[in-house]
Amino acid sequence: MTDSTEQQREERNSNRSRTPHSAEFLSYISSGWANRPSVEISAWPVADFAQARRKSVHNAFPDRLIRIDAGETKTRSNDTEYRYRPHSAFSHLTGWGAQTVPGSVLLITPKGESVLFFRPTADRSSEEFFANSAIGEFWVGARPNLVAVSKSLALETRDLAELETWPGLDQALDLDDEKLAEFVSELRLIKDEFEIAEMRQAVDKSIIGFERVVSCLPTAVASKRGERVVETAFFSAAREFGHDLGYETIAAAGEHACILHWIINDGETKNDDLILVDAGVELESHYTADITRTLPISGTYSPIQRMIYEAVLEAADAAFAVVRPGIRFREVHAAAMKVIAAKTAEWGLLPVSAEESLKPEKQFHRRWMVHGTSHHLGMDVHDCAQARAEMYLDAELKPGMVFTIEPGLYFQPDDELVPAEFRGIGVRIEDDILVTETGAENLSAALPRAATDIENWMNSLLTK
Ligand code: GLY
Ligand code: MN
Ligand code: MN
Numbered sequence: 001m002t003d004s005t006e007q008q009r010e011e012r013n014s015n016r017s018r019t020p021h022s023a024e025f026l027s028y029i030s031s032g033w034a035n036r037p038s039v040e041i042s043a044w045p046v047a048d049f050a051q052a053r054r055k056s057v058h059n060a061f062p063d064r065l066i067r068i069d070a071g072e073t074k075t076r077s078n079d080t081e082y083r084y085r086p087h088s089a090f091s092h093l094t095g096w097g098a099q100t101v102p103g104s105v106l107l108i109t110p111k112g113e114s115v116l117f118f119r120p121t122a123d124r125s126s127e128e129f130f131a132n133s134a135i136g137e138f139w140v141g142a143r144p145n146l147v148a149v150s151k152s153l154a155l156e157t158r159d160l161a162e163l164e165t166w167p168g169l170d171q172a173l174d175l176d177d178e179k180l181a182e183f184v185s186e187l188r189l190i191k192d193e194f195e196i197a198e199m200r201q202a203v204d205k206s207i208i209g210f211e212r213v214v215s216c217l218p219t220a221v222a223s224k225r226g227e228r229v230v231e232t233a234f235f236s237a238a239r240e241f242g243h244d245l246g247y248e249t250i251a252a253a254g255e256h257a258c259i260l261h262w263i264i265n266d267g268e269t270k271n272d273d274l275i276l277v278d279a280g281v282e283l284e285s286h287y288t289a290d291i292t293r294t295l296p297i298s299g300t301y302s303p304i305q306r307m308i309y310e311a312v313l314e315a316a317d318a319a320f321a322v323v324r325p326g327i328r329f330r331e332v333h334a335a336a337m338k339v340i341a342a343k344t345a346e347w348g349l350l351p352v353s354a355e356e357s358l359k360p361e362k363q364f365h366r367r368w369m370v371h372g373t374s375h376h377l378g379m380d381v382h383d384c385a386q387a388r389a390e391m392y393l394d395a396e397l398k399p400g401m402v403f404t405i406e407p408g409l410y411f412q413p414d415d416e417l418v419p420a421e422f423r424g425i426g427v428r429i430e431d432d433i434l435v436t437e438t439g440a441e442n443l444s445a446a447l448p449r450a451a452t453d454i455e456n457w458m459n460s461l462l463t464k
Helices: 003-013 023-029 046-060 088-094 146-153 160-165 178-186 193-221 226-241 254-258 303-322 329-346 364-368 451-462
Strands: 066-069 075-077 105-108 114-118 156-159 250-253 274-279 291-296 402-405 408-411 425-428 431-435 440-442
Touching: 046 088, 046 105, 046 146, 046 178, 046 193, 066 088, 088 105, 088 178, 105 160, 114 146, 114 160, 146 156, 156 160, 193 226, 193 274, 193 291, 193 402, 193 431, 193 451, 226 250, 226 274, 250 254, 254 274, 254 408, 254 425, 274 425, 291 303, 291 425, 291 451, 303 329, 303 402, 303 408, 303 425, 303 431, 303 451, 329 364, 329 402, 329 408, 364 408
Parallel strands: 114 156
Antiparallel strands: 066 105, 105 114, 250 274, 274 291, 402 431, 408 425, 431 440
């Protein structure tokens, strides 16, 4: 490429405006600003917990330099980006959530000391603060400074520019290392006191989202895209009371409920149908809820909808009833499946008895529930995904674990093996469960679950 075409390309990239950069202008724009008041900063409550987590990582990989990258922003298109979200392991080990500066890096040294590197606010004497749309404070707001972040997180902080010269950096273990990725994932299997409090908050904020969902139903029914009305009602709560959604909301009315990850959400919401809403608010700390309710759009379940709903509820309750320290994670699923097999047998849907169907080589009842019953939940909706099977599916439950219980039944609209009145009905009930010292707590129990409770709750919101 010739110099002149390169110059033309650069000019095209700044088509919208050109920032003046004469020395006279720089001197002018750099002066005349009031001093910022200094604010007292004390360490955030998460700081001690994050320190203990870093210590565990150091103890597991003694004498190694460990590097945990927050990650860069992702381009949506051209020069626009998705809302930034750091890697969960980075947030877990630093305590820095939604405020994280993109590109930050945590080092844990071979001696077990921690240093957090990030790019601090550009000084007002540089052009960056007004001319750099990616990091300048005129464009994206002031970045936190090194001292403030150090105090908030109780961590040593340094300018990112110093990272590359850190001794031994090229030998550092990072998240591309399978063992490290596995370890930091397994470290989140048991939530500490701070995390459990955050999970409770995430659930509480999500319940507000579900209340907004119910309140918007008359507007949704009047719209050609009622599912989008529902989706955005929940999103409004996620942004107002949390940081974001923990995952894309599933707002699946009528037969869309039979599509497990229906997130297109462009369908109608008809009065006689159910709507399956699977949604969770993610907080600034990045902890998220993951809750599903299947609601009658009219406010009242039809007899067949109620019958299927109550079968799924029975499966959920059976799964919850077995949760206590010492049982295996997979037993939760087994308890739910026993009910799903019994119900589908009772309705005459299975070619064999429920008992026969439950045999590993048969599993006919799974035609109507192909997904698992539970997954760990925390900073990621499917938390601890890099954990080994012996630490997850085959592991014994321990106090502090948080996971979902989410059985369902989905009768596809073209399923010839079920009676016509079943077709197009999909039901899932999903709650967030904490394992306690003696049993379990349903963190999302404050959101009505039983059919009549749901009807009463909807009625009270719709007549407000
Ligand atoms: N919302 C995804 C899930 O329930 O796993
Ligand atoms: Mn889930
Ligand atoms: Mn879900």
